[in-house]
Amino acid sequence: MSVVWNYFQVSPSDVKVAICNECKASVMRGGTKISAFGTSNLISHLRINHAESYERFVQQSNEKKQSPAGQKQTTQMQMTLKESNEKRQKYAKDHPRAKAINRKIIECIALDNQPFSIVQDTGFTKLVEFLEPRFTMPSRRYLTDVCLPELHRVVYSHVEKLIAEAVSISFTTDIWSSSVSQVSMLSLTAQWLDNDFVLKKSVLHSQECRGSHTAEAIASAFEGMFETWKIPKEIVHVVVRDNARNIAKAASEFGVPSLPCMAHTLQLAVNGGALSQRSIADALAVGRRVVGHFKHSPLAYSRFEDIQKELKMPVKKLQQDVSTRWNSTYYMMQSLVEQKRALSAYAADHELPTTLTASHWGIMEKVVNLLQPFEQLTRAISSAEATAADVIPGVVSLTRLLAKTDESDKGVQTAKHTLLEAVRKRFDGVQTEPLYAIATMVDARYKDRYFDPDKKEGARNMLLKVVDEIASVGCDQQEEAAGASAGDPGQEDQYHPPKKARAGSLLDMYEEIITENDVTNPTTGDLALQVHAYLGEATIPKTACPFKYWSSTQIRFPALAQVARKYLTAPCTSIDSERLFSAVSHVIDEKRNRIHCDNAEMLIFIQKNLPLTYMDKGKN
Incomplete structure (x- = not known):
């Protein structure tokens, strides 16, 4: 506090006034608000009216400034002034705080599919200015030319390190064409299991695919992609693609x-085996017209919602199907069947473009029941952790369910039989395909339980051959520990005949097959003991995670664990690539239909792989 207050005191009746101790004069403190008060008027009063007191005041002030406390206070005041001036200055572009904010803006653009023009939007700029007044919003050009490549390099380096540590990698690929610009893109996604059997996924490419999509052009693009990441063909386990001949070639x-993608194969089987049937196709055509009526008429939908409320039904919209997705047709029929009462009430008071007859309703209800197992299987194989091991059990369970007869089949027997034949034809040979068979054998949920009796021995031999190949390159097998846990080598193979046929869900078929095949053939030989011990144990529940099983069991079965780390990397669908292109359609949309393909690929790469950096930071 200033020493001038040795000669004044605040007026008890008005804080804006100070009273001189000598002459009792009232002196204004310099303002009407406390924040504006000062001591200049008080010092001037002393200098003009009380010379001696003013000299003492000057002497006391100088002594206070020379004291350690006074010097400290002066330094603090100087620092406060400096900080105050600095807070009014804008950050330079290379300031760490400015660079950090720029990175977060790029992350926001990539993760939330925002256009680069967001930096020109009034609301966004005001928000950033409020949070950090010293930050200067960068231009769109600076973001695309500097900030985007910088973040891409950081994420790329992280993914490159993870890829280099992988011992076996599986891939998915697909081609996508934009509906808003003349752009086609070729995808490449990777997934692998680390040493702890944690599934890792990464998007490596979504690059422009120019010209004709011939097999030669795609193969050349593959070569460039794998060379970019320095991925040798020796660690490529499999590439999962759609059924198009050009990609397969x-x-x-x-x-x-x-x-081939299992989901695509199911699509072909359902379209060819059921949805192409004349009576079903006719019912679907009528259903599409009804759904289209409500989709294109807000008034009709408003009336329909009112009826749903009157009937105390959940307010739901009818689903429109897409010709390339059979399950969307299933969901459309399901939504129509669920809203049968509401639609009948609507038709009684309002016009529809066509009428759903009793025959149409009956067919759709039966087709929904018929296709329900396909929908269940499609959802299962589309999950993030579905692998090639799910193909054989899924196909075997599905065909068994379709082979069973039930009273609800009346009216769709032909469609059901055609579906069964289509599934058998489309998936013919899956039990003898090593990539499927070995993956199924090393999945502790399935093992050898889902193979036909005449295919089971061949599947075991395929597994033994792969285990032997891995052992030949120096793997420590720990045969004694594995052999100690093996069963009696002299036990004969037992095959339980199928139980009495019964109808049920797809999950019932999984459990039924496991129950029938709970005893396996013993084998001989050192490595064979390890395989026999593994196969002789009970399977883990269908809902359990095979990756966690091997994480905790790899010490007991080291050779099998290496096989599992390789074969369980393979997905059973190319869903990852299709999901990638869903992201691409948001990046290259109507607001950004002129974005450069290189920038689009960097944005997609960051969007899909940035979470990997977050996950690893969390571990550290």
Whole structure:
């Protein structure tokens, strides 16, 4: 506090006034608000009216400034002034705080599919200015030319390190064409299991695919992609692609094994086996017209919602199907059947473009029941952790369910039989395909329980051959520990005949097959003991995670664990690539239909792989 207050005191009646101790004069403190009060008027009063007191005041002030406390206070005041001036200055572009904010803006643009023009939007700029007044919003050009490549390099380096540590990698690929610009893109996604059997996924490419999509052009693109990441063909386990001939031929020409997408194969089986039936197709055509009526008429939908409320039904919209997705047709029929009462009430008071007859309703209800197992299987294989091991059990369970007869089949027997034949034809040979068979054997939920009796021995031999190949390159097998846990080598193979046929869900078929095949053939030999011990144990529940099983069991079965780390990397669908293109359609949309393909690929790469950096930071 200033020493001038040795000569004044605040007026008890008005804080804006100070009273001189000598002459009792009232002196204004310099303002009407406390924040504006000062001591200049008080010092001037002393200098003009009380010379002696003023000299003492000057002397006391100088002594206070020379004291340690006074010097400290002066330094603090100088620092406060400096900080105050600094807070009014804008950050330079290379300031760490400015660079950090720029990175977060790029992350926001990539993760939330925002256009670069967001930096020109009034609301966004005001928000950032409020949070950090010293930050200067960068231009769109600076973001695309500087900030985006910088973040891409950081994420790329992280993914590159993870890829380099992988011992076996599986891939998915697909081609997508934009509906808002003349752009086609070729995808490449990777997934692998680390040493702890944690599933890792990464998007490596979503690059522009120019020109004709021939097998030769795609194979050349594959070669460039794998060279970019320095991925040798030796660690490529499999490439999962759709059923198009050009991609299948491209993988063959590039020299890597490939498998068709199970979801695409199911699509072909359902379309050819059921939805193409005349009576079903007619009912679907009528259903589409009804759904289209409500989709294109807000008034009709408003009336329909009112009826749903009157009937105390959940307010739901009818689902529109997409011709390339059979399950969307299933959901459309399901929504129509669920809203049968509401639709009947609507038709009584309002016009519809067509009428759903009793025959149409009956067919759709039966087709929904018929296709329900396909929908269940499609959802299961589309999960993030579905692998090639799910194909054989899924197909075997599905065909068994379709082979059973039930009273609800009346009216769709032909469609059901055609579906069964289509599934058998489309998935013919899956039990003898090593990539499927070995993956199924090393999945502790399935093992050898889902193979036909005449295919089971061949599947075991395939597994033994792969285990032997891994052992030949120096793997420590720990045969004694594995042999100690093996069963009696002299036990004969037992095959339980199928139980009495019964109808049920797809999950019932899984459990039924496991129960029938709970005893396996013993084998001989050192490595065979390890395989026999593993196969002789009970399977883990269908809902359990095979990756966690191997994480905790790899010490007991080291050779099998290495096989599992390789074969369980393979997905059973190319869903990852299709989901990637869903993201691409948001990046290259109507607001950004002129974005450069290189920038689009960097944005997609960051969007899909940035969470990997977050996950690893959390571990550290």
